[in-house]
């Protein structure tokens with residue numbers, strides 16, 4: 001597979017899962033693998049060569065070089081200066097500190113707006129999603145990808161106890177480890193569902209839905225996103241791809257997006 005090609009087969013899912021197992025012990029390997037895969041996946045929806053891309057919640061900037069290698073000009077924002085320096089990294093001038101729910105950019109600035117594993121950390125995630133669509137140019141692409149609360153990793157480091165409730169999982173973690181979990185339910189971790197994301201996407205007035213896919217799963221099982229209930233548990237991470245409409249069409253055909261696969 002070339003760097004720009006993206007094939008969602010079983011081998012790729014296994015490779016990502018293996019990398020996920022070493023997230024804490026070998027973050028360079030995990031994030032490097034994830035970033036390369038993500039850039040190729042985005043490139044399949046919007047050719048990155050020559051594109052100006054905004055990564056919302058870019059964290060320590062692991063994704064920068066993967067997007068740049070495919071020809072994008074990469075800019076990121078993150079709300080937390082500490083996160084930007086995680087794992088001893090310095091994201092440099094490409095990352096600015098800002099809140100994704102109030103993006104400091106004019107309408108239509110970017111060719112591509114991207115967010116990976118951030119919405120579940122935001123108290124008002126759909127305000128952030130609206131902002132991403134706003135700063136995307138007509139014809140440009142917005143890619144939202146987030147961890148589902150009812151999936152196996154919904155509670156993050158408190159998983160799988162989040163299945164018994166976020167508060168319970170947080171208390172249990174504190175009892176076991178003597179400290180609060182980094183991702184604190186109700187403060188920096190929220191119960192975001194696939195249905196919420198689909199409802200938000202369907203009612204978009206400014207963008208059409210291009211694809212809704214389980215980000216890490218093979219294309220052979222993409223149908224799970226269409227099964228209410230099952231999708232919340234099985235998808236793990238939902239990716240929603242939208243194409244920005246021209247402004248003069250923005251108020252028409254509400255909810256006409258085709259929730260098709262790709």
Ligand SMILES: C[S@@+](CC[C@H](N)C(=O)[O-])C[C@H]1O[C@@H](n2cnc3c(N)ncnc32)[C@H](O)[C@@H]1O
Pocket residue numbers: 031056057058059060077078079080083084098099100101115116117118121122
């Ligand atoms: C789990 S990390 C994801 C980092 C990277 N995008 C990835 O996929 O590996 C979540 C990031 O979202 C950032 N974040 C949380 N709330 C935010 C907000 N309102 N605006 C911008 N960034 C936010 C956090 O600081 C953190 O860096």
